[in-house]
Amino acid sequence: xxxxxxxxxARAADGRLYPSGPPNxxxxxxxxxxxxxxVMIVSPAAKITIPANDADRVREFDPVTPxxxxxxxxxxxxxxxxxxxxxxxxxFVTVAVTxxxxxxxxxxxxxxxxxxxxxxxxxALFNLDQGCASAQLVAGDQxxxxxxxxxxxxxxxxxxxxxxxALAVSCGDPAQTVPVKLGxxxxxxxxxxxxxxxxxxxQVVAKRDEQAPFRP
Amino acid sequence: MxxxxxxxxxxxxxxxxxxxxxxxxxxxxxxxxxxxxxxxxYGMCGANAGDWVYPTTVSCGRxxxxxxxxxxxxxxxxxxxxxxxxLIAKHHPNLIVIEMGDTMAxxxxxxxxxxxxxxxxxxxxxxxxxxxxxxxxxxxxxGSEGSTYHKTFNRVKEMSEFLATAVAPCKFIDSTQFSKPGxxxxxxxxxxxxxxxxxxxxxxxxxxxxxVPQLVHRP
Numbered sequence: 364x365x366x367x368x369x370x371x372x373a374r375a376a377d378g379r380l381y382p383s384g385p386p387n388x389x390x391x392x393x394x395x396x397x398x399x400x401x402v403m404i405v406s407p408a409a410k411i412t413i414p415a416n417d418a419d420r421v422r423e424f425d426p427v428t429p430x431x432x433x434x435x436x437x438x439x440x441x442x443x444x445x446x447x448x449x450x451x452x453x454x455f456v457t458v459a460v461t462x463x464x465x466x467x468x469x470x471x472x473x474x475x476x477x478x479x480x481x482x483x484x485x486x487a488l489f490n491l492d493q494g495c496a497s498a499q500l501v502a503g504d505q506x507x508x509x510x511x512x513x514x515x516x517x518x519x520x521x522x523x524x525x526x527x528x529a530l531a532v533s534c535g536d537p538a539q540t541v542p543v544k545l546g547x548x549x550x551x552x553x554x555x556x557x558x559x560x561x562x563x564x565x566q567v568v569a570k571r572d573e574q575a576p577f578r579p
Numbered sequence: 580m581x582x583x584x585x586x587x588x589x590x591x592x593x594x595x596x597x598x599x600x601x602x603x604x605x606x607x608x609x610x611x612x613x614x615x616x617x618x619x620x621y622g623m624c625g626a627n628a629g630d631w632v633y634p635t636t637v638s639c640g641r642x643x644x645x646x647x648x649x650x651x652x653x654x655x656x657x658x659x660x661x662x663x664x665x666l667i668a669k670h671h672p673n674l675i676v677i678e679m680g681d682t683m684a685x686x687x688x689x690x691x692x693x694x695x696x697x698x699x700x701x702x703x704x705x706x707x708x709x710x711x712x713x714x715x716x717x718x719x720x721x722g723s724e725g726s727t728y729h730k731t732f733n734r735v736k737e738m739s740e741f742l743a744t745a746v747a748p749c750k751f752i753d754s755t756q757f758s759k760p761g762x763x764x765x766x767x768x769x770x771x772x773x774x775x776x777x778x779x780x781x782x783x784x785x786x787x788x789x790x791v792p793q794l795v796h797r798p
């Protein structure tokens with residue numbers, strides 16, 4: 364309980380990077396740190412630090428104003444890359460930070476989902492591994508394909524039944540899958556699975572999607 | 580008197596359709612009382628689903644009514660919202676009825692805000708699911724086209740179809756099934772006449788009669 368309280372307090376203390384959008388037509392933006400070290404996101408209004416531990420790598424989707432240029436920078440160690448993006452109404456954009464040093468990269472992954480469903484679970488596979496030409500999300504011992512053919516820099520999402528099944532990411536060789544640690548899927552919840560080249564092998568990060576409420 | 584709802588403690592929450600004396604705060608509430616239920620009704624004008632979860636202030640008034648007492652309506656703006664968690668703790672309902680849809684459908688806006696609606700709805704139903712209380716969600720009626728609310732039959736249909744997939748574990752009552760578009764006249768495009776609210780309240784109650792026996796397990 365104390366740990367949860369501490370996390371909640373830390374998040375509440377974060378500044379807001381961008382003004383939140385109007386409720387209708389609102390778009391959502393989140394940042395994901397898939398790099399081995401902490402990352403700082405700087406906007407004209409605030410800055411946040413995203414740790415490199417799995418529990419905190421994936422931020423929640425924050426409502427932002429669509430049609431407005433959002434600027435800032437991403438800082439990893441001594442390196443900085445500019446941030447300049449505009450979201451469309453109803454769009455969900457994930458900004459993923461990967462690599463380190465010269466291989467530090469910022470990738471935008473855009474979704475305009477229409478699959479919201481409280482009776483199903485929504486599973487997305489984000490491929491941030493340039494060495495994985497066609498990523499797959501597979502289920503069970505038989506490696507049944509749940510999401511297929513996700514190219515590097517792309518995302519594919521699919522509705523599935525909310526079951527408790529072992530998931531893994533495959534990059535072609537069914538004998539070399541990386542397990543996904545998500546636990547049982549809950550009806551109505553949405554999940555993101557990220558596959559990334561950590562520099563020391565293929566790594567998978569998975570988390571339930573969180574949407575922050577609109578705050579004027 | 581039908582006994583299907585008798586003895587239940589029903590908490591009803593809703594939007595502006597609950598915040599004027601002749602609206603559902605009277606008609607639906609009376610119908611449920613007549614069936615022998617203990618009823619507490621709360622309405623917050625202009626409220627989205629998330630406004631019952633994240634404390635804020637009401638934009639155009641709020642009303643409440645308890646059992647056979649009269650509706651108490653306060654049209655002041657800026658007064659605090661009620662939270663569903665607080666109302667559950669106060670009334671210990673064994674059935675929650677939510678009437679909401681018009682405030683979230685994005686009338687007058689070209690794009691239907693699916694992601695935002697889902698976040699709002701899921702936040703509210705998540706609080707109910709966490710306490711394992713049966714719930715029923717009542718969608719919006721057709722209303723009228725061409726008003727300053729910019730309500731259109733197409734968007735009401737779109738909203739109702741979306742809510743049907745979004746409100747689980749609550750059961751959904753599709754109010755568009757109770758009448759044909761334009762059958763229930765409105766006073767302003769969105770709010771019904773007294774006759775309309777009587778019909779809507781009765782139709783909701785009849786639907787609850789069908790749904791509740793499968794939903795609420797009596798000892």
